[in-house]
């Protein structure tokens with residue numbers, strides 16, 4: 001999503017009353033919730049969570065704009081990387097792509113159309129949608145509807161030979177929150193205030209895994225520093241890696257190496273942010289179920305988890321660098337002569353590409369690729385090596 005902070009208009013959006021009642025009841029029953037449990041309910045409650053149901057979340061009509069939603073140029077540029085992955089697993093006639101968190105299908109539509117049109121591309125594409133929200137499978141199916149050679153299936157988790165991609169999924173995983181108090185690490189839980197509203201409650205960490213993560217990364221927080229730790233990331237990477245028999249896992253997200261993410265000078269308040277109507281906020285206890293919650297990704301933790309899962313690093317860079325190396329600029333020039341192009345459509349494409357590569361916006365996202373059992377002689381572009 002575009003991370004430039006827009007001064008928050010006062011948007012008086014009430015919390016979903018049923019979700020709020022669920023959270024309150026759980027606190028009354030079992031005591032304060034870990035923040036990741038709160039986030040799980042707010043975003044993923046099967047009946048009413050923010051990401052559940054048919055409502056459009058990313059997109060111009062939604063709350064934030066992701067790169068695939070900004071313009072098909074993103075998916076078309078990624079197709080150049082995907083073509084090389086296809087070659088690197090022996091160029092099968094039918095190529096399998098699994099997308100985690102496929103959203104509205106915007107990435108799928110551009111990526112698959114470009115791959116099927118490539119003279120040296122696959123004849124057919126099997127697109128597996130791994131989503132918490134089952135309705136997204138229909139959205140992706142509709143997005144690929146008119147493409148001969150493309151088939152869309154809900155993901156069955158079976159290991160694939162192919163490409164696995166996840167754009168802005170890790171930053172949507174439920175996360176714990178912590179604060180350093182003197183020599184002690186404290187966890188920030190979600191409790192009930194005197195008026196029944198949700199409030200931060202500091203307590204002993206609910207799991208030693210929080211301190212263990214920081215210790216493994218040699219991170220020392222400053223007194224008073226707040227931060228997020230996404231323990232769910234390990235399980236997610238294990239699952240994604242188990243689903244890759246041969247090919248590449250490509251992850252794109254807003255994140256930083258641990259030393260940078262937990263730098264007390266730059267991020268003393270942590271990175272938790274809310275998105276509602278294209279505005280960024282910092283109060284997770286308002287508009288529950290109606291605003292997005294997100295925290296920057298610990299790239300060091302991702303790298304460690306992929307290594308533990310036996311995946312081989314291909315490269316790690318910024319989105320700006322990745323798209324530039326893949327030739328997004330040439331693809332923008334080609335927009336001028338695309339069937340049906342107008343001056344306005346070209347200007348829109350150019351503006352979208354600028355946001356995707358602007359270091360002040362999406363350009364500083366991290367792109368990380370890891371692989372399993374690739375052909376030795378195929379170089380993958382996008383990271384400086386190919």
Ligand SMILES: C[S@@+](CC[C@H](N)C(=O)[O-])C[C@H]1O[C@@H](n2cnc3c(N)ncnc32)[C@H](O)[C@@H]1O
Nearest residue numbers: 051058066101102103130131132167168169172
């Ligand atoms: C920020 S949106 C990004 C959507 C899309 N990738 C894009 O770039 O426009 C995050 C998406 O990830 C999905 N998601 C979150 N956790 C997931 C998980 N554990 N497995 C699969 N999808 C997940 C959400 O349902 C949502 O569609």
